Amino acid sequence: MGVPVPDPVSRPLTRPAPPAVATLVGAWLALLALLALTVTLAHVPLGAWNAALALAIAIAKALLIVLVFMHVRHASRLTQVFSALGFVWLMVLFSLLMSDALTRTPLSPWP
Amino acid sequence: MTTAALERPQPSYLAAGDTLRSWLLTTDHKRIAWLYLVTITLFFAIGGAAATLIRLELLTPQGDLVSDETYNKLFTLHGVIMVWFFLIPSVPAVLGNFLVPLMIGARDLAFPRLNLLSWYIFILGGAFTLWAMVSGGVDTGWTFYTPFSTMFSNTHVVLTAVGVFVTGFSSILTGLNFIVTLHTLRAPGMTWMRLPLFLWSLYATSLVMVLATPVLAITLVLIAVERIARVGIFDPALGGDPLLFQHLFWFYSHPAVYIMILPGMGVTSEIVAAFSRRRVFGYGFVAVASLAIALLGFLVWGHHMFVAGESFYANLVFSFLSFMVAIPSAVKVFNWTATLYKGSIALDTPMLYALAFIALFTIGGLTGLYLASLPVDVHVTDTYFVVAHFHTIMVGGMVTAYLGGLHYWWPKMTGRRYPETWGRVAAVTLFLGFALTFFPQFALGYLGMPRRYHVYPPEFQVLNVLSSAGASILAIGYALPLVYLIASLRGGPTAGPNPWGARGLEWTVPSPPPPGNFATIPRVTEEAYAYTDADRE
Amino acid sequence: MPIASEAGASARVPFADPAQQHEAASAAMWVFLSTEVMLFGGVFAAYLWYRHADPAAFARGSALLDAPLGTVNTAVLLTSSLAMALAVRAAALGRRRPALGWLAGTAVLGLAFLAIKLLSWRHEWTRGLVPALHAGAALAAQPRVELFFVVYFIATGLHALHVLAGVGALAVTGAALARVRDPGRWNPIELTGLYWHFVDIVWVFLFPILYLVR
Numbered sequence: 056m057g058v059p060v061p062d063p064v065s066r067p068l069t070r071p072a073p074p075a076v077a078t079l080v081g082a083w084l085a086l087l088a089l090l091a092l093t094v095t096l097a098h099v100p101l102g103a104w105n106a107a108l109a110l111a112i113a114i115a116k117a118l119l120i121v122l123v124f125m126h127v128r129h130a131s132r133l134t135q136v137f138s139a140l141g142f143v144w145l146m147v148l149f150s151l152l153m154s155d156a157l158t159r160t161p162l163s164p165w166p
Numbered sequence: 167m168t169t170a171a172l173e174r175p176q177p178s179y180l181a182a183g184d185t186l187r188s189w190l191l192t193t194d195h196k197r198i199a200w201l202y203l204v205t206i207t208l209f210f211a212i213g214g215a216a217a218t219l220i221r222l223e224l225l226t227p228q229g230d231l232v233s234d235e236t237y238n239k240l241f242t243l244h245g246v247i248m249v250w251f252f253l254i255p256s257v258p259a260v261l262g263n264f265l266v267p268l269m270i271g272a273r274d275l276a277f278p279r280l281n282l283l284s285w286y287i288f289i290l291g292g293a294f295t296l297w298a299m300v301s302g303g304v305d306t307g308w309t310f311y312t313p314f315s316t317m318f319s320n321t322h323v324v325l326t327a328v329g330v331f332v333t334g335f336s337s338i339l340t341g342l343n344f345i346v347t348l349h350t351l352r353a354p355g356m357t358w359m360r361l362p363l364f365l366w367s368l369y370a371t372s373l374v375m376v377l378a379t380p381v382l383a384i385t386l387v388l389i390a391v392e393r394i395a396r397v398g399i400f401d402p403a404l405g406g407d408p409l410l411f412q413h414l415f416w417f418y419s420h421p422a423v424y425i426m427i428l429p430g431m432g433v434t435s436e437i438v439a440a441f442s443r444r445r446v447f448g449y450g451f452v453a454v455a456s457l458a459i460a461l462l463g464f465l466v467w468g469h470h471m472f473v474a475g476e477s478f479y480a481n482l483v484f485s486f487l488s489f490m491v492a493i494p495s496a497v498k499v500f501n502w503t504a505t506l507y508k509g510s511i512a513l514d515t516p517m518l519y520a521l522a523f524i525a526l527f528t529i530g531g532l533t534g535l536y537l538a539s540l541p542v543d544v545h546v547t548d549t550y551f552v553v554a555h556f557h558t559i560m561v562g563g564m565v566t567a568y569l570g571g572l573h574y575w576w577p578k579m580t581g582r583r584y585p586e587t588w589g590r591v592a593a594v595t596l597f598l599g600f601a602l603t604f605f606p607q608f609a610l611g612y613l614g615m616p617r618r619y620h621v622y623p624p625e626f627q628v629l630n631v632l633s634s635a636g637a638s639i640l641a642i643g644y645a646l647p648l649v650y651l652i653a654s655l656r657g658g659p660t661a662g663p664n665p666w667g668a669r670g671l672e673w674t675v676p677s678p679p680p681p682g683n684f685a686t687i688p689r690v691t692e693e694a695y696a697y698t699d700a701d702r703e
Numbered sequence: 704m705p706i707a708s709e710a711g712a713s714a715r716v717p718f719a720d721p722a723q724q725h726e727a728a729s730a731a732m733w734v735f736l737s738t739e740v741m742l743f744g745g746v747f748a749a750y751l752w753y754r755h756a757d758p759a760a761f762a763r764g765s766a767l768l769d770a771p772l773g774t775v776n777t778a779v780l781l782t783s784s785l786a787m788a789l790a791v792r793a794a795a796l797g798r799r800r801p802a803l804g805w806l807a808g809t810a811v812l813g814l815a816f817l818a819i820k821l822l823s824w825r826h827e828w829t830r831g832l833v834p835a836l837h838a839g840a841a842l843a844a845q846p847r848v849e850l851f852f853v854v855y856f857i858a859t860g861l862h863a864l865h866v867l868a869g870v871g872a873l874a875v876t877g878a879a880l881a882r883v884r885d886p887g888r889w890n891p892i893e894l895t896g897l898y899w900h901f902v903d904i905v906w907v908f909l910f911p912i913l914y915l916v917r
């Protein structure tokens with residue numbers, strides 16, 4: 056004995072099987088479909104919903120890429136946490152940042 | 167506790183190769199720690215020289231030593247060098263690099279070559295910054311506020327920004343290395359809850375390094391783009407908002423102060439445990455408090471902008487969160503104090519530094535609460551009260567902890583003991599010099615003396631003279647260890663593996679350790695700081 | 704069917720076995736990607752701030768961009784991600800030549816993305832939409848639309864730099880894959896894949912917020 060063995064929770068003892076071609080192509084087609092959807096919706100005047108829907112579709116695409124292409128769906132818990140970390144932290148930046156912008160009471164309207 | 171590592175005599179890491187090449191191309195984490203140690207000491211001297219000139223100028227109310235533009239360049243140099251080239255790397259890159267593998271029972275960090283690369287990146291960033299300083303300096307303050315930095319300053323803003331940008335990657339690589347190492351290379355039996363608290367602090371620090379520094383990087387890019395291309399990102403004429411710069415800058419720079427202080431807290435935990443011969447009280451709480459400080463530290467940045475034009479509601483939120491971040495820090499102070507209670511206290515040099523840290527960090531932290539309070543901040547913002555607050559934490563806290571850690575682990579790193587009496591003299595000198603330098607500044611700030619001014623009303627002179635006098639004593643407090651630590655390398659008595667009788671894997675290997683650290687990787691069976699009553703005899 | 708972890712292959716100090724080394728490398732890549740997320744995050748933050756300040760100006764600016772070209776480019780990059788995923792899959796199954804083929808395809812699509820981007824920038828230049836370099840004639844007297852274009856060029860410029868670096872990484876990966884003894888147990892291609900998919904994700908967000916603001 057004398058070899059360091061890492062915490063067994065953090066790594067699976069076997070690597071997950073590579074995804075099937077059908078899975079990958081299916082994800083790709085879904086991505087293209089979402090692209091078509093977001094472009095189409097941009098031409099439909101929905102007021103504030105345009106931005107919200109565009110964002111939701113972008114998030115859906117990102118999730119497809121992360122979970123399927125980047126294989127996070129079958130990764131260790133550690134990997135899953137790390138993969139979410141950056142995005143979660145970005146939300147912290149955005150929410151506190153915009154808490155200032157959204158609560159400003161302008162003294163005079165923009166010129 | 168394994169003794170296998172003590173049996174076979176092997177060359178120490180210091181003796182394994184003595185060519186310049188073997189040092190400059192090393193991937194041994196212990197040698198890289200020394201590369202950083204030498205480098206940051208040089209930078210500390212440069213930043214200290216700037217501080218000396220500042221305090222000399224401030225002896226008199228008139229601006230008679232340097233011009234106002236030179237003065238601006240001096241405090242900018244002081245801030246940039248001390249923050250990015252001394253404080254941020256100090257404990258992580260020197261003590262962390264040396265100790266992380268030893269403390270977890272590993273042979274090296276996860277990525278030894280990335281570790282060396284981080285030092286070279288540090289050197290490169292330092293070179294850019296020094297080049298900027300030598301060719302005329304920068305006068306914006308280390309905070310680079312726009313639109314002055316982007317539109318009006320005639321100094322080397324972009325060059326300095328490049329230097330800091332590059333250095334940021336050194337920080338990121340160190341943090342990345344520590345995070346992955348702590349997750350994957352702990353020895354068998356070394357569970358998270360058996361880690362020394364120093365490593366919990368470094369883990370939290372590393373998370374902050376990795377998540378905050380990139381925002382600094384992009385902010386510096388935006389400054390450079392605005393300045394070079396003359397486009398307005400922060401220019402009000404184009405609808406830009408200078409406050410956006412401040413938001414982005416402080417989103418990094420507030421967590422940066424936690425990058426600076428968390429490792430010092432970690433050092434304090436180690437020293438307090440070793441020199442009271444007791445397990446740190448409330449180990450779990452202290453461990454979680456490190457993570458809480460890191461998390462909450464990301465949520466308070468707006469307290470630097472209370473009077474800058476932030477909305478009232480944002481001010482309230484940031485003020486409240488700033489009060490919250492004091493809680494985990496206080497938890498640590500309570501736990502250290504409780505550890506001391508009924509401990510078998512030994513007032514060796516490291517312990518003197520650690521006690522000074524606890525006292526001064528508490529004072530500095532409390533003054534931070536004054537600043538977090540909106541009405542008080544309106545009065546003391548941009549005055550010497552703020553200067554005194556952050557220096558109390560950074561110098562009274564962080565530099566003190568760094569020196570304490572250096573003394574504590576010096577025997578392990580060098581195989582030599584420093585002269586204990588001189589060590590105690592230096593620690594006390596530092597504490598007294600610090601107090602005389604910075605306590606008058608709290609008064610100055612409260613009385614209304616603004617920061618970054620080299621002229622002031624004559625009624626402030628007495629306090630300024632006291633502060634400058636204190637700075638000269640502080641300088642002695644720094645010079646003493648420099649002299650006797652270097653002297654000990656040749657003439658000091660040799661140290662055994664565990665001169666302090668402390669617990670921890672680093673004390674089970676020879677002093678100095680062999681290149682691979684452990685003859686066989688240990689198996690950990692006991693909790694951290696497993697001191698017994700016998701240890702306290 | 705799961706693949707058994709590598710045995711018998713050597714790992715470099717300080718790792719005890721290749722599986723541990725692979726896990727560490729993977730964790731490191733994700734930590735690195737988190738730093739990239741925060742880097743781009745600063746640009747997104749500036750975008751958020753200014754779009755909120757003047758949504759109409761951003762809509763006007765966005766309308767001046769070539770949305771069809773941007774759509775094509777998005778499809779190109781999404782397809783490159785498919786090619787990358789297929790390359791990683793082929794490598795994991797030990798099929799060297801298909802893996803190299805898919806890697807090459809990814810690189811070609813990446814270069815195509817860059818070419819289209821350069822084309823669109825040049826187009827913006829001739830239409831007077833570049834804020835700096837005296838090329839912003841069409842934006843004069845519209846300061847906040849000019850600000851949109853400042854954000855647009857910084858965002859797409861930073862992204863294009865990352866795509867370029869990615870193509871370089873693909874080339875290095877391909878060269879290494881061509882020479883490695885046992886491609887089925889060779890992991891770095893996964894890491895390159897992670898980086899490439901990340902660059903794709905950034906564009907997935909950039910595209911609607913830049914091109915589809917109405």
